[in-house]
Amino acid sequence: MRWSIEHKETWLHETNPTVKLLLFLPMFIVIVFVHNPNVLINWTIGFTALFMSFSGYRMKHMLLFFVPFFFIFISTSLSMILFGKGETTWFRFGLIHVTEESFYRGVHLGFRTLLFAIFGLMFALTTKPVFLFYSLMQQAKLKPKYAYSFLAAIRLLPIMLEEFQTVHQALKVRRAAKAKGFRGKLELIKRYAIPLLSQSIRRAQRIAVAMEAKGFTNERARTFYYELTLGKYDVYLFVVICMIVAMGYYVADAFPYVPIKDVR
Amino acid sequence: MQTKGLKLTDVLTTVVVAIVFGIVYKVWGPLYYAVKPLGLHLDQLIYGMWFIAATVAYLLIRKPGVALLAEVAAASGEFLAGSEWGLEVLFYGFVQGLLAELVFAAFRYKRFDVAVVSLAAVGSTIASLVVDFYKGYIDQLAWWNLTLFIGARFVGAIIIAGVFAYSLVKALEATGVTQLLRPTTKEDYDSLDK
Structure with missing residues (x-):
């Protein structure tokens, strides 16, 4: 990272x-x-x-x-x-x-x-x-669907960070970015987590459809952009x-x- | 109806959700040693956050293997983000996910209520304690201290990875996003016949 x-x-x-x-x-x-x-x-x-x-x-x-x-x-x-x-x-x-x-x-x-x-x-x-x-796919025979899922997820991180900031600012404007007590803190985590998770899930769905269309599920012999030896x-x-x-x-x-x- | 194994969509969604939790796991580290007030084990109350990826992913996607994959993916995310604990998080992630998965398997992946996820949280707690037993010599703590340690971890795990995870997914259901994820059930087919 x-x-x-x-x-x-x-x-x-x-x-x-x-x-x-x-x-x-x-x-x-x-x-x-x-x-x-x-x-x-x-x-x-x-x-x-x-x-x-x-x-x-x-x-x-x-x-x-x-x-x-x-x-x-x-x-x-x-x-x-x-x-x-x-x-x-x-x-x-x-x-x-x-x-x-x-x-x-x-x-x-x-x-x-x-x-x-x-x-x-x-x-x-x-x-x-x-x-x-890439190496795990080539040397350890990890199934491509797992490896490419991880790679796609890592690429999504910057977008998630940006969304986090947007949510944070929105909550700040509404004075909802702070909470007291253990319960309040858990509620606060939820306030951040729900929009972030729901958006991530929607995005993951769309990307998965695109990846399936482009053959990233192909489990048989495939070629790789990076060859690691x-x-x-x-x-x-x-x-x-x-x-x-x-x-x-x-x-x-x-x-x-x-x-x-x-x-x- | 339901196909065997996880499809790319399931894997990708699980991994994406898990990586979000992986980042949470990473920032949880500094919080964990910040609330460690000289060994009175208050920190153990928040330990349960490290089990939450498995239970949330299972509740969301409701398929076999998701809990284990999510916990391993979250641990990998935490690790790649440069966790203070380094490689050991991968071991913890694997055993914690495995025991949560076994709990869900014991109910044949048919129950999705707060009791089952709490039980999975207990499973993950036991897994983490087993690793701690070998790694941290926790059996060598004074008995009162050990009791406090284990008790606090169980309580925290049930509250966070059980009850809180359940309420989180309930809130997500309200957004309608979970309908994208879950396999079609018999009720769905029945409702078409009405």
Whole structure:
């Protein structure tokens, strides 16, 4: 979505989107089954370095992207630090009970979320949605009706944003753009959602008719405007990920930062 | 009458509606950690918004597979818009959509009332809790805190993805737009014979 931000095209942009997705998604499962904070800290450093060096974006922009990560780091780790179970008490005040175990577990959770976020950002910033869906059709055999629906929907976003502004201004003029309380807020969401959704549905219907007429439902062999293939950069990415993963384990074993090997 | 599987029209409408919710999911992120007042789990009350695409799409289009597709599409939209949570939203989206879909399948896609969508919201909540269990060690929270956490998430899910989603679709029905979407029913054919 963010390809309008000025950047250089690096080898990460050249990798096949499907391959990238298939390399990144399993990392979620791998990370969930790692319980040693040292490993996660090393991986965070490694993948942040990969992202910073090869995303092709300016340092200024990358640091801005990292701002929300700071909040989610705090918010995911804090509940566990303050309210987690543990034996060695560090601090107790009313309901708050900070222990050594819960502290490390909280920090571990923070790094876990950070890693997912870095993978997500790395993918989103180096992949054009158009190529992603073309590649999914060609390499992953996704049915064209799904892929082209996604592509059409993405193209509709600017129109939706414009409509949102129109509705917002209309409500403002009528002094109906604010509401109090939980109920009022839900009503407010409805006030925005009904016109936006109904218009989107009508538009989707019209576009679907046009797309059907032009043969976008054709499930058999078809040609593509963009031909995406696999290349050497996919191998590079695979090797780099394997290296960071292996190094993370090795360094965690040889030079641990924290004395805990399992946070459970 | 009804053809098997989803047609391009169904898929496109589902995806378009879902992408609208995908943007909502994205802006819901900052809201979620803004209302996180030091772990008292008030934030869990608004977690249910992340289940709403499945229930709304199902109520609108009323076909098998729509709930799962909508939730996955909304998660993809959120992800491509640059979600703070990154890739994990795709996993959450998939399991949440899957459990909502299973609830609808359990009623053989024949019921479209507020009870069924609330049940689907409960299904999505359970799915999200299962992922949280592995990802977030939530079983390691103090018991009172965990109870509050789970309770708040269920309540929020039923209010937002159940009751609110239902009232949203009811309001959309009033605009007449839903007539474009739904498969023709037996009543429609019967009304022709009168």
